[in-house]
Amino acid sequence: MLKLSKEITGPKRYRRPLLVPMVRRMGRRILVALPNRVNALALFLALGGVLGASCGQKTPPGAPQEGLPDEAAKRGLVHVNRSGGSKKRAILEAGGAGVALLDLHSDGDLDAIFAQGCDSLEELLAGDGADLAVFASDDGQFTELQGPKLSGWWTGLATGDLDSDGDVDLVAAGFGSLRVLLQAEDGALLPGPELLPEGARLSDSGAPAWCTSVATLDVDRDGNLDLYVGCYLDLDPRAIPAGALGEGALAVPCRWKGLDVYCGPRGLRAQPDLLLMGNGDGSFRDESQRLSGEGAGYTLSVLPFDADGDGDTDIAVACDSSPNRLWISDGSGSFSDFGYEAGFALSMDGQAEAGMGLAAGDVDRDGRLDLAVTNFSEEPTRLLLGAPVGFTDATYRYGLNAESRPLLSWGAHLIDLDGDGFLELFTTNGHVYPEADEELTGTSYHQPDTLWRLDPSTRCERFEARAASSILSLPRGTRGSAVGDVDGDGRPELLISAIDGAAILGMNRLGQENKRLCVRLLGPQSPTERAPRTPRDGTGARCVLVLGEGAQQHALLSESFTAEGYQSASSPWLHFGLGERASYTALRITWPSGQTEELGSGSANRRLWVREGEGIIREEAL
């Protein structure tokens, strides 16, 4: 019999943001059916998992050799990223761009949008900035549409129903600009006014706000989507530092391993992040004072998730060359940074790393969300397992250090691509410095993307690319990435933006024999009278899929957020892998309103639409 804690079903209590309450809350996490965490750990130890060697390189049994073929061009996704010159003389040129997978026109097909940079800063300053690139899909075949006619250097994209009208909208973040684009009835994205205040825009003198990543979330549970906007650093486009920071004898050269490189982030001033509260009509008000933490970090990625399992949304922030932040909500939409306390801010070596991208998923299937954080070269991609209090760093137990150290990784996804019920870790990779190709650097500018299987009972296994067409085979410089089922077969694909290169679409041919379940969680069509409410697009809903019976029973956990990876927005669909199971035992949903719904058993290989208070409103076979 499945037993679920009632802790998550009770009314939201408003709390002071102190560590002790947080610690208590973390101890009262959702109790999902097992496998028993202790037993899983014992097995892990018995297999020599704790102090062994690095990941193996295996192609899992049954995985077809074609794996994840790149079919971007074949499917009409002909887009080339522009990100300054090839030599990368300004830090703005090195970060690349994000992507978004979203359903424009509400036709069920996932469309693609690419953020875009410019050929040079001069071009941007001359007013000849880039537009977003929009591609509409028809059953997985793409056609480029006219863009929304923006002009800027765009980095991050976020998606969600910002005006609660039932369709998805877009947020574009960039260097000196932050724009909301509401979807019109005909599917066109109509740019709204500039969200950045005067003085922070590109057109103003000095360094503008540099918005890297944006997440849509409902921090105060009023049913209106809010925006967490990650900001990077002060860079005056009219006076780019070159060669050194400082002047005269006290100048510090901008070097990496003795090679001259662009300046930053160290030595440049970090910008504070923004919290914009939604009014429910696509407009926002700045309430950044809700973030009560010291100083600012160089934010590159933002990930909303329920870190402590208390039903409200917390926020993980990956910071470049500064401690990562973990904003824990007090339930009313005010946040305190518990990054240090949760073991998230620093590495296991006690050092701040260069956080690039973030992903959340329940890797060890214990009912707590775990995190992956990508980092600079010579810093491993971290795997942090949710623990009763904070996180336990499992990077070394899984053997991720030795393999990921040479890589500089960006986008990250914890996703069950092969449908076997265990999550994989996918990362996009590529160095920031073209100089990495010089001798004696220990790394390279172009790097292949990587995929690791994270079965909790063993060390991680790296998927080997056996076909030249695989997205895992070709060394490139990839940045933003999004997950979504592009061809409608129930298997999630990977859409990737390569810096200065062609877009990549990794079609998922993994685990074709495995069963799957796709779930779309939706809030009520009309808002309830009193808060807390669930946003109309279901953002923040938590889904537990229960599989099996008796001792074999276990649960898979996922949450409905689109912001993940690096500067990108994935599809809001939840993808579960059921392995050989033809059915599931139960589906339990906890809505941001505090309501819970438990749906009975059902068949695998289905696509379900679930609306709060109405249960399954639509269902179709995959």
Next chain:
Amino acid sequence: MKALLIIALFQAQQAERWEELIELGLHRQVLKEAHTSLGADDAKAEHLAKTEHLAKAEHLALAARAAASAGQLELAERWLERGEGPAIELERARLLLHQDKLEQALALTLKPGEPPHPKYPERADGWMLPCRALSRAGELERARPMLEALVTRFPQDDEAPAALHLLAQAAITGGDLEGARSWRERALSSARWRALFDARRTQALENPQDPLPRLGLAALWLEVDRAEEALGVLDELLKLSPRFTRGHALRGDALRALGDLDGSLSSWSEALKLDPELHAARYNRAVLLIGRERWEEAKADLTLLVELEQAQRPPLLDAHKHLAAALEGLGDVEGARSARARHEKLQKK
């Protein structure tokens, strides 16, 4: 014999330099130099074997570290095979950590038995490497006593900020939130010091003839009560720039901290000879002169100082009080009373 001593001195200086280059992220430079002096390929190694005694373990270890940073793990291992001793063992442990071989790294760095104790306690990395292995293995609590020892013995080591952060993390795990806060504050302060220290060293490398980076470096050493290191840097600075007044002034401060009061008087006097406007040096000299009951000289300095606008507030405000003492020493009771009254009045302001 003399030749051997010269070689040994050269080697020690080179090892120190390589260590500094590595700490400043200039591994490639070390690796290039190591290729020349140690030889990378087997043929050259054979040739150099005849002079192997010249290639000390410290060099081989640093060269191996540079090679590992360049991704050349095999070369690093080959170099390590040519040496023995603590530096070599610890570098092996570092390589094992790169490869997630935590248990083997612990075996190399810890003495057998409990509680864990480092095999090589005379070196900072002798403490930090096993702590790092324990932390990565999820056994931070076992590392805690060693981390505390490390930050006590080597408070300015480049690993100190990380060690302090790990202690904060261990305190959190143990539920000691107050302790965690205190460790973290120390960690942040240590990291700030270290970042400035590295910046100054980089500036000094870039501008070897300019006195400013070295002056900053010496000030940093004084900030953490390491007057001997500060003095070393200042002597080097004044050799390059003998007329750099602030160097002489700071040298006076360093010598005072070391208890060499004659030396500090002489340095401050030299500074004031070059630049009479160095008020801090004049003030310090006057205070020292009072301590030595050299009233006339003290009075001369303090009389100049109290006329300054800056003497109406700290830190020069006390010049009035000291002037009173000097005048008293000279038997000028009325003058002393007047100076003291002025001091009190300004203090109230």
